[in-house]
Amino acid sequence: MRASTPEHWQRFWDQAEAIDLDEVYDNDGRLVREITRLLDLERRGDLQGVRILEVGAGSGRDAVALARAGAEVVTLDYVRGSLDLTVRAAGQAGVSVLPVCGDGLGSPFADGTFDVVFHQGLLEHFRDPVPLLRDNVRILKPGGFLVVDVPQTFHYYTVGKQILIALNRWFAGWETQFTVGQLEQLMAARGLEHVRSYGDWMVPGLWYRALRKILVTRLGWKLPMRPEPVPLLARLGEKWRAWFGRRRLALYTTPTIGIIGRKPSPAADR
Numbered sequence: 001m002r003a004s005t006p007e008h009w010q011r012f013w014d015q016a017e018a019i020d021l022d023e024v025y026d027n028d029g030r031l032v033r034e035i036t037r038l039l040d041l042e043r044r045g046d047l048q049g050v051r052i053l054e055v056g057a058g059s060g061r062d063a064v065a066l067a068r069a070g071a072e073v074v075t076l077d078y079v080r081g082s083l084d085l086t087v088r089a090a091g092q093a094g095v096s097v098l099p100v101c102g103d104g105l106g107s108p109f110a111d112g113t114f115d116v117v118f119h120q121g122l123l124e125h126f127r128d129p130v131p132l133l134r135d136n137v138r139i140l141k142p143g144g145f146l147v148v149d150v151p152q153t154f155h156y157y158t159v160g161k162q163i164l165i166a167l168n169r170w171f172a173g174w175e176t177q178f179t180v181g182q183l184e185q186l187m188a189a190r191g192l193e194h195v196r197s198y199g200d201w202m203v204p205g206l207w208y209r210a211l212r213k214i215l216v217t218r219l220g221w222k223l224p225m226r227p228e229p230v231p232l233l234a235r236l237g238e239k240w241r242a243w244f245g246r247r248r249l250a251l252y253t254t255p256t257i258g259i260i261g262r263k264p265s266p267a268a269d270r
Contacts, residue, residue, distance in 0.1 A: 005173075006079050030200050030258075031120050031149060032065045038145055038195070038260060039116075047071035053114045055104045055136065056122035060086025060097065067095040074098045074114075076107055105131045109139045118147035120258075124175040129186060137190050142265040146192060149258035151177040152199065157206055157255040180251040183259045192261030199254030201241065206255060 039047060048070040054063045057075040063086055067073040075086050075097055083099035090097040102108045104122070117136045123129050136146050151158060158177050164170040178186075180197050188194065202209070204226060215221040244250050251257055 027062070027120060027149070027200070027256075028203065029062075029065065030256075031062045031118060031147065032069075034147060034196075034198060034258065034260065035066065035116055035118060035145075036069065038147075050116065051114045051141075052116045052118070053107075053109070053139065055107070055117065055119040055132075057082040057086045057099070058120065060089040062118075062120070063097045064089045064093050064095060067097050068093055074100055076100045076102055076104060078103050105135060107135055107139055111138055112141045112144075113139045114144060115141055116145045116147065118149070120149040121151075121172075123148055124150050124177055125172065127176075130190075133186060133190050137192065137263060140263045142263055144263050145195065146187070146261045146263070147258060148183065148187070148261075149256060150183065151175070152252070152254055152257040153177045153179045153182075154252050155255045178257070180257050180259070183257065187259055187261040190261075191264065193264060195260040195262050197251060197257065197259045199245070199251045199257045201254050202256070203237075 035052070036047070039050060046069065047066060050071045052063075052066055052071045052073050054073065054075045055077075057063065057077040060075065060082075063073045063075045067090060073096075075083060077083050077086075077099075078101065080101060083101060086097055087099050100108065104119075117140055119136075123132060126132055133146075133148075140146060151161070161170060161175070161177075165174060180199070184194060184197060208227070212223040212225070215223060
């Protein structure tokens, strides 16, 4: 079984030109929406002057979007390939994102540096997630927010992923997954106040994405990543998601889940 080593990920990013990054890393702006909504609730008005760190740079799309909104964004990754891709995306967008090559288990930042620390699709690659979360909390300012986004256990996506991992065919090597309860317990154990748990079903759904992948690789047919929706079905789907999405049960049906925790401020301890 392949391990998620720096060498593995460097090879992955070396092939970035041949990879459909929309297919692998697209989250439909989920992290940007959650962070923007979070700071709006804090009545900050905009992201100007907000210091944000993304741990695990990925394709850089979230970091670039947040920088475009005015935040001071740093990306941390332990391979140059991902950071180079982020810098290229930032340059094309005309914004500045500071790339830092380092290990998220012991990041090269002082205590209390960032207003927001976030990562998507990262925590599941660690057999022991505690050291990563501990360092995330260390570099947060008091009152700062940690946003963690991971695969959800009870979903057919997870079943398919685990089969591919067993066959040594999963692109990311070994990884695990979490329930929302497990994620909340991990954050609470690090001393964070629970702000919000969320889930995302993805639109279009995984069935369409899988069909698109098969047709592209087997027949060379290129389907749009986001097909034109059927108006009636789209309206019904939106109403269903709006109703069911408010229920705790919904968080056990989505392929991905996330949690937002807040680092207590000294004033809150008095």
